[in-house]
Amino acid sequence: MENRNRQVLLKQRPTGAPTPADFTIADAPLPDPTEGEVLVRGIYLSVDPYMRGRISGQRSYARPVEVGAVIEGRVVGEVARSRNPAFRPGDYVLGGFGWQLYSAVPGTGLLKLDPAGAPLSTALGVLGMPGLTAYIGLDEIGKPQPGETVVVSAASGAVGAVVGQLAKRAGARVVGIAGGADKCRWAEAELGFDTCIDHRSADLGAALDRACPKGIDVYWENVGGAVQQAVFPRLNDFARMVMCGMVAEYNDIEPRPGPNLMSAVRKRIKIQGFIVSDRWQRFAEFRAMAAPLLRSGELKYREDIVDGLDRAPEAFIGLLQGRNFGKLVVRLAEDPTRRV
Ligand SMILES: NC(=O)c1ccc[n+]([C@@H]2O[C@H](COP(=O)([O-])OP(=O)(O)OC[C@H]3O[C@@H](n4cnc5c(N)ncnc54)[C@H](OP(=O)(O)O)[C@@H]3O)[C@@H](O)[C@H]2O)c1
Numbered sequence: 493m494e495n496r497n498r499q500v501l502l503k504q505r506p507t508g509a510p511t512p513a514d515f516t517i518a519d520a521p522l523p524d525p526t527e528g529e530v531l532v533r534g535i536y537l538s539v540d541p542y543m544r545g546r547i548s549g550q551r552s553y554a555r556p557v558e559v560g561a562v563i564e565g566r567v568v569g570e571v572a573r574s575r576n577p578a579f580r581p582g583d584y585v586l587g588g589f590g591w592q593l594y595s596a597v598p599g600t601g602l603l604k605l606d607p608a609g610a611p612l613s614t615a616l617g618v619l620g621m622p623g624l625t626a627y628i629g630l631d632e633i634g635k636p637q638p639g640e641t642v643v644v645s646a647a648s649g650a651v652g653a654v655v656g657q658l659a660k661r662a663g664a665r666v667v668g669i670a671g672g673a674d675k676c677r678w679a680e681a682e683l684g685f686d687t688c689i690d691h692r693s694a695d696l697g698a699a700l701d702r703a704c705p706k707g708i709d710v711y712w713e714n715v716g717g718a719v720q721q722a723v724f725p726r727l728n729d730f731a732r733m734v735m736c737g738m739v740a741e742y743n744d745i746e747p748r749p750g751p752n753l754m755s756a757v758r759k760r761i762k763i764q765g766f767i768v769s770d771r772w773q774r775f776a777e778f779r780a781m782a783a784p785l786l787r788s789g790e791l792k793y794r795e796d797i798v799d800g801l802d803r804a805p806e807a808f809i810g811l812l813q814g815r816n817f818g819k820l821v822v823r824l825a826e827d828p829t830r831r832v
Pocket of ligand 1: 648649650714719736738
């Protein structure tokens, strides 16, 4: 065991795409585990897109990495020393910490791994956080049904590959979007995607039309940007868009025009469209609730009544400019019940 600990620290917050100048490599003393802790010698370090946000300093669901601190990241490693009775030297664990060779971490946060069960590295990918991400997002939001079309971006990546395969198992037609012919071939030949589109191809929209003749029922969003723009208009009625990430925009310096849907990920916002006509069956129930409130004066209202059909266009134009004050109604004839 070395007696120094090599670490990668955040030197400065990147502007745009990170560069080597944003990081410092340094040696530190080997950490000393305290009671209940374990010294983990890292074997595999997970490098994930979310780190781009974490080193940017922007407000998010997790605390940013401070300038000067070790970059965060999940580690699979071997227990080098233990001050926790549940772990012995030589145990393999998921839960080491950060871009460094050694870390001292509480035993409570560690998961023991059996290398006979699966290669250790899989605990960071297909059997780890990305795999879980795919599983949860599909089960709780995407809910692909047999025969539906599921489109997955970053299809050959850690999350996307699992998404596509699980969606296939659910009986969906799966269309991947990935960068380059090799990735696409792999998604089709190895993962069993029905087809995969190279997002660098000249006309992504036309390629999507060919790949999704019945439109898109589930879109798994991993990248945002131009891919999102091409997919969005092709979503079917009642489509589900699983907002997982928008890696294509993580290096942006200036916000792109329009609302940025990445906040749907960060703030776990649920975006769901609806049309009232899908719920006419609840109209009587609504009226039974509201009418007594109206009669008692507890439910207040205001109407903006315009007289004469001829004024309807002008009223409508005014409505779209906010000239109405209250519910805009055109009175076509005298209301006999309201004669004063
Ligand atoms: N919400 C969550 O809890 C959660 C958890 C894990 C991951 N995520 C998100 O899931 C997404 C995938 O993560 P991952 O760990 O599986 O990474 P990954 O897909 O293995 O690697 C990132 C991939 O993103 C694609 N990409 C990068 N820059 C791009 C660009 N400018 N335009 C289009 N595609 C680009 C590339 O694939 P191509 O070459 O195929 O384009 C790249 O290989 C990320 O957005 C990540 O933030 C979210």
